[in-house]
Amino acid sequence: MACNSSSCQSNCYKNDEEYAEDSPSLTDRKLSTSTNGQQNLCVKCKANQPISSASAGAGAGADDAHFCYGCFRRNLYGKFRLSVTSYSMITPSDNVLVAFSGGPASSVALQFVHEMQHRAQKNFDASKDRSLPVFGVGVAFIDESAVYPDASEKVDDAIREMKLVVSKLTPPMKQLHVFPIENIYTSDSIEGKDRLTKLLDAVNDATGKEDLLLHLRMLALQKVASENGYNRLILGSCTSRIACHVLAATVKGQGYSLSADIQYVDARWDIPVVLPLRDCTAQELNLLCRIDGLKTLQLPNSPPAGINGLVSSFVTLLQEENPSRECTIVRTAGKLTPFHFNRIPEISDCTVPLATRRRQKRYNLKPMESMSSESFCPLCNSPLSNSDLSSSNKPESCQSSRFGGACCSSCRFQILPKDSSSMEHFYLSLPQQMVARVKHGSCDNSSMLRQQIQDCLLSDSEDET
Amino acid sequence: MEEVADTKARKGGARLCSLCDQRRAALKRPKTLEQICRECFYKVFEEEIHQVIVDNQLFKPVERVAIGASGGKDSTVLAYVLSELNRRHNYGLDLFLLSVDEGITGYRDDSLETVKRNEIQYGLPLKIVSYKDLYGWTMDEIVKMIGLKNNCTFCGVFVALDRGAALLKVDKVATGHNAGIYSPNAYRGFAREFIKDLERIRPRAILDIIKSGENFKISTNTKMPEQRTCERCGYISSQKWCKACVLLEGLNRGLPKLGIGQSRGLDNDGRKEVKHSNGTKNIESKQCGTLDF
Numbered sequence: 001m002a003c004n005s006s007s008c009q010s011n012c013y014k015n016d017e018e019y020a021e022d023s024p025s026l027t028d029r030k031l032s033t034s035t036n037g038q039q040n041l042c043v044k045c046k047a048n049q050p051i052s053s054a055s056a057g058a059g060a061g062a063d064d065a066h067f068c069y070g071c072f073r074r075n076l077y078g079k080f081r082l083s084v085t086s087y088s089m090i091t092p093s094d095n096v097l098v099a100f101s102g103g104p105a106s107s108v109a110l111q112f113v114h115e116m117q118h119r120a121q122k123n124f125d126a127s128k129d130r131s132l133p134v135f136g137v138g139v140a141f142i143d144e145s146a147v148y149p150d151a152s153e154k155v156d157d158a159i160r161e162m163k164l165v166v167s168k169l170t171p172p173m174k175q176l177h178v179f180p181i182e183n184i185y186t187s188d189s190i191e192g193k194d195r196l197t198k199l200l201d202a203v204n205d206a207t208g209k210e211d212l213l214l215h216l217r218m219l220a221l222q223k224v225a226s227e228n229g230y231n232r233l234i235l236g237s238c239t240s241r242i243a244c245h246v247l248a249a250t251v252k253g254q255g256y257s258l259s260a261d262i263q264y265v266d267a268r269w270d271i272p273v274v275l276p277l278r279d280c281t282a283q284e285l286n287l288l289c290r291i292d293g294l295k296t297l298q299l300p301n302s303p304p305a306g307i308n309g310l311v312s313s314f315v316t317l318l319q320e321e322n323p324s325r326e327c328t329i330v331r332t333a334g335k336l337t338p339f340h341f342n343r344i345p346e347i348s349d350c351t352v353p354l355a356t357r358r359r360q361k362r363y364n365l366k367p368m369e370s371m372s373s374e375s376f377c378p379l380c381n382s383p384l385s386n387s388d389l390s391s392s393n394k395p396e397s398c399q400s401s402r403f404g405g406a407c408c409s410s411c412r413f414q415i416l417p418k419d420s421s422s423m424e425h426f427y428l429s430l431p432q433q434m435v436a437r438v439k440h441g442s443c444d445n446s447s448m449l450r451q452q453i454q455d456c457l458l459s460d461s462e463d464e465t
Numbered sequence: 466m467e468e469v470a471d472t473k474a475r476k477g478g479a480r481l482c483s484l485c486d487q488r489r490a491a492l493k494r495p496k497t498l499e500q501i502c503r504e505c506f507y508k509v510f511e512e513e514i515h516q517v518i519v520d521n522q523l524f525k526p527v528e529r530v531a532i533g534a535s536g537g538k539d540s541t542v543l544a545y546v547l548s549e550l551n552r553r554h555n556y557g558l559d560l561f562l563l564s565v566d567e568g569i570t571g572y573r574d575d576s577l578e579t580v581k582r583n584e585i586q587y588g589l590p591l592k593i594v595s596y597k598d599l600y601g602w603t604m605d606e607i608v609k610m611i612g613l614k615n616n617c618t619f620c621g622v623f624v625a626l627d628r629g630a631a632l633l634k635v636d637k638v639a640t641g642h643n644a645g646i647y648s649p650n651a652y653r654g655f656a657r658e659f660i661k662d663l664e665r666i667r668p669r670a671i672l673d674i675i676k677s678g679e680n681f682k683i684s685t686n687t688k689m690p691e692q693r694t695c696e697r698c699g700y701i702s703s704q705k706w707c708k709a710c711v712l713l714e715g716l717n718r719g720l721p722k723l724g725i726g727q728s729r730g731l732d733n734d735g736r737k738e739v740k741h742s743n744g745t746k747n748i749e750s751k752q753c754g755t756l757d758f
Binding site: 259 | 667676
């Protein structure tokens with residue numbers, strides 16, 4: 001912002017450096033403008049036409065429109081690769097599962113993972129010693145037609161499309177796992193459907209119902225991954241999605257556990273979950289899908305209701321006003337302390353090749369401040385704060401109320417039914433994995449621990465005498 | 466207000482107050498969802514505020530306390546409750562109303578009238594502090610200078626309640642900030658609407674936001690703004706000069722845009738700081754408006 005007028009006589013200290021910086025690019029731009037006869041060029045390579053003028057009026061995102069196609073794509077892939085490598089999300093001997101909904105974010109995630117695998121395969125074929133194997137990739141689709149029965153035909157069409165999409169992403173081959181969400185119960189799908197409907201019907205709050213479905217979906221993804229021998233789960237959650245989650249979680253009173261959900265790595269699950277697109281915005285992903293012609297499928301899920309819907313329209317509004325708002329929200333929330341499980345656990349298994357282990361170690365060394373937490377809400381699996389714990393320590397007689405007591409305050413309010421009889425029904429319709437979380441939860445742990453060290457403890461009466 | 470009308474319309478006076486069990490319930494309290502009558506609401510509400518004052522030791526006897534009064538519902542309720550509790554529980558406070566006149570024609574006039582009514586109604590003396598008194602500029606004059614864009618920055622920075630209070634040698638300022646306001650969010654206009662929508666869908670959301678804020682564990686290596694004093698006016702500031710002084714300086718020099726826009730961390734850039742503390746250079750280079758703080 002130095003003075004532009006040549007008449008300014010004051011000794012602006014900034015002038016020299018700014019002119020030195022600015023002038024070459026300025027002249028460059030002028031030159032190219034005159035030679036090409038075009039208005040503007042890609043801000044990065046200054047050689048090609050930016051996307052905005054190439055696909056005139058296609059509604060390209062304001063910020064990305066300054067790049068040409070090549071630079072835009074490299075930039076986006078670069079962000080993906082940077083998060084994959086700096087958090088050691090994928091190491092050579094891994095077998096990763098991409099959660100695929102057919103939307104733009106997961107389409108890009110799948111495409112990028114494929115490109116990365118393809119490159120690894122080329123390197124493998126070219127290398128002599130073949131010490132670094134190529135990681136495996138699978139694709140999972142959670143079929144929720146049990147929840148939206150009207151849409152089952154469309155879901156069938158979508159699955160057919162997906163098979164086509166996945167079959168084209170070769171070599172190497174990828175397997176598509178279609179998993180009906182009711183299979184989180186048993187393999188008997190009729191009974192599962194019945195229990196799932198009962199479970200969701202017991203929740204009155206629209207937001208609570210939506211969030212419960214989200215937790216069930218994660219349960220399903222975990223099940224697919226563990227049943228098929230995957231050791232990473234890749235989600236396509238992008239900046240926009242995470243920004244919405246930050247605000248929604250704040251509104252729901254989940255300030256304590258929020259930081260666990262918004263990191264690149266979330267290893268509180270049996271199969272660690274990673275978010276390589278955390279730094280990409282939805283606008284960028286949509287644009288890439290459109291230009292690359294990636295097939296995206298619009299599944300007829302109901303639009304977000306209640307708090308989630310309100311938050312996402314609020315964030316959209318903010319984003320329209322200032323295109324960097326979503327990044328700002330996520331960056332601000334990034335100042336919260338992460339949890340100890342927000343990193344990939346070290347490989348201690350000796351069967352894993354040494355080269356892989358060394359590679360992982362190199363990237364995983366970054367020191368990180370973190371909080372530790374031993375107890376989790378059995379419904380949403382979020383770490384429990386001390387206030388949640390103290391209110392859950394009351395001894396409860398029946399199992400369902402004991403379950404309710406172990407939940408975080410947010411789930412208790414928006415998911416659990418208030419009266420005891422519907423709570424009983426709700427509890428009986430819960431999938432086994434969630435019920436088991438309480439049984440293995442902290443209460444039992446601490447009482448078991450207490451039993452083990454019983455002999456070394458002084459009882460109150462002994463103390464007094 | 467809406468809730469009162471709403472509950473009345475829904476049931477023809479069937480339900481009784483859940484506290485006294487005698488009178489008809491007149492409203493459903495968003496905080497607790499109890500259905501209570503008008504009298505009990507007053508009682509509980511005033512008692513809760515008294516409890517907050519006592520628990521947090523907000524006031525000491527013989528303190529001079531200014532009540533920030535805008536004429537809106539929050540500050541009117543505050544003026545009433547404080548004067549009532551001061552009488553009832555013998556706080557021994559010297560209370561008075563403090564209003565700020567930004568000098569915007571047609572904006573404050575009405576609300577100042579309301580405050581003057583409050584003055585008579587609750588028997589509290591009223592002091593009005595104007596931007597003209599404090600800074601030598603009314604908002605109207607500032608707008609004339611800077612135009613319609615960015616003038617909110619001035620109004621926001623010049624928020625005069627605390628300075629006015631300092632001018633009048635006050636011990637404490639009481640404001641009508643409440644759960645509805647303290648929900649953290651800086652995107653004012655949209656956020657206000659958003660918070661209202663939230664409250665409509667789920668009344669408890671506002672309290673949940675505060676709870677979330679209390680539970681945020683901020684990473685220790687985050688740089689937090691430090692509190693220091695402004696080198697010009699001696700008032701609290703996070704920077705070398707407080708924003709009000711910077712803006713004021715700009716206005717008085719005829720450079721109203723000074724201090725608006727991208728700020729480039731003064732403290733991070735030692736070189737820049739040297740330049741600023743050097744008086745003559747400072748004046749020389751001001752002409753081109755590069756002096757943003």
